Amino acid sequence: MSFSDPLWLLALTLVPLALLAARLLRRVARRRARRYAARYPAAPTLARALAETTGRSLRGPLTVAALLGAVALVVLALAGPRLRERVATHNAAIMLVLDHSGSMASHDVRPSRLAAAIRAADTLIGELPSGVRVGVVGFSTVPDVIQRPVPAHAAARAAINREQAGGGTDTGPALQLALRLLDGGARGHAPAAIVLLSDGAANLGVSPVIVARQARREHIPIYTVALGTPGGVLNDGIYGIVPVPPDPALMAAIARASGARAYNARTENRLSSIYRSLGVRLGSRTRALDISPHLLLAAAALLLAALLGSVRTLAALP
Numbered sequence: 001m002s003f004s005d006p007l008w009l010l011a012l013t014l015v016p017l018a019l020l021a022a023r024l025l026r027r028v029a030r031r032r033a034r035r036y037a038a039r040y041p042a043a044p045t046l047a048r049a050l051a052e053t054t055g056r057s058l059r060g061p062l063t064v065a066a067l068l069g070a071v072a073l074v075v076l077a078l079a080g081p082r083l084r085e086r087v088a089t090h091n092a093a094i095m096l097v098l099d100h101s102g103s104m105a106s107h108d109v110r111p112s113r114l115a116a117a118i119r120a121a122d123t124l125i126g127e128l129p130s131g132v133r134v135g136v137v138g139f140s141t142v143p144d145v146i147q148r149p150v151p152a153h154a155a156a157r158a159a160i161n162r163e164q165a166g167g168g169t170d171t172g173p174a175l176q177l178a179l180r181l182l183d184g185g186a187r188g189h190a191p192a193a194i195v196l197l198s199d200g201a202a203n204l205g206v207s208p209v210i211v212a213r214q215a216r217r218e219h220i221p222i223y224t225v226a227l228g229t230p231g232g233v234l235n236d237g238i239y240g241i242v243p244v245p246p247d248p249a250l251m252a253a254i255a256r257a258s259g260a261r262a263y264n265a266r267t268e269n270r271l272s273s274i275y276r277s278l279g280v281r282l283g284s285r286t287r288a289l290d291i292s293p294h295l296l297l298a299a300a301a302l303l304l305a306a307l308l309g310s311v312r313t314l315a316a317l318p
Contacts (some may be wrong), residue, residue: 092127099196113165172210179215213257
């Protein structure tokens with residue numbers, strides 16, 4: 001919970017001060033009552049007096065508690081309390097940019113980097129609301145799998161499942177294409193984000209960090225997931241065993257330049273967990289809910305209870 005005018009909360013100190021004052025007044029009243037005592041009263045009269053005194057003694061504190069509770073709720077309402085809640089986003093667009101270069105055939109992530117990436121992408125799509133538009137850019141030496149953002153998520157799943165490992169890693173141009181498909185250059189475009197999954201070792205085309213800076217200017221964050229382990233290798237038929245370690249530093253630089261967050265995944269379970277959390281984050285937004293009217297209604301109810309209690313207490317006095 002947050003408050004738009006938290007200085008009003010200082011007024012809550014009036015509540016314990018009022019309780020302390022009421023306690024002191026009760027002590028003074030008891031001392032005065034001890035000066036007067038009835039000797040040998042009639043039993044019925046004594047019983048009736050005790051019952052009336054007990055009723056008034058119970059109603060009094062309850063009335064005071066209701067009154068002070070109402071004051072506290074009014075103060076809280078004046079402070080402007082806000083509750084944060086996540087609500088589904090139905091007009092956003094998300095581009096999945098998936099690396100299917102030769103290094104993605106490495107088996108350091110089971111069953112392979114690419115197979116794990118495809119499964120995780122399916123997990124992410126499954127977490128998105130149906131109204132969110134999803135697109136795909138698959139790339140290796142060049143961007144070669146292109147699906148514009150559409151509400152039909154089945155189209156994105158089909159594009160992802162067609163990818164096969166092979167070729168170089170042309171990350172920068174793939175990100176440029178994703179920005180164009182999201183209408184990043186258009187003023188007032190719909191909320192959009194890019195999710196880049198790669199082992200990070202870009203070796204072709206424009207620097208992806210430069211593209212990420214452009215994405216930040218266009219208010220399109222690029223969330224990156226670096227897939228693979230430092231000991232990853234590729235069994236190439238021509239060159240033999242080739243080391244293909246991921247480049248998480250580059251992926252972190254891309255995310256940072258675009259104003260987003262970078263993730264590292266060394267297992268399929270970790271990758272699926274990341275994509276699931278990204279699906280929840282990108283498929284919803286945080287909304288501040290003003291609860292002041294609810295507090296004022298509760299305060300009115302307590303004030304009414306205090307008023308009724310005070311009327312009954314006065315009516316019971318001789």
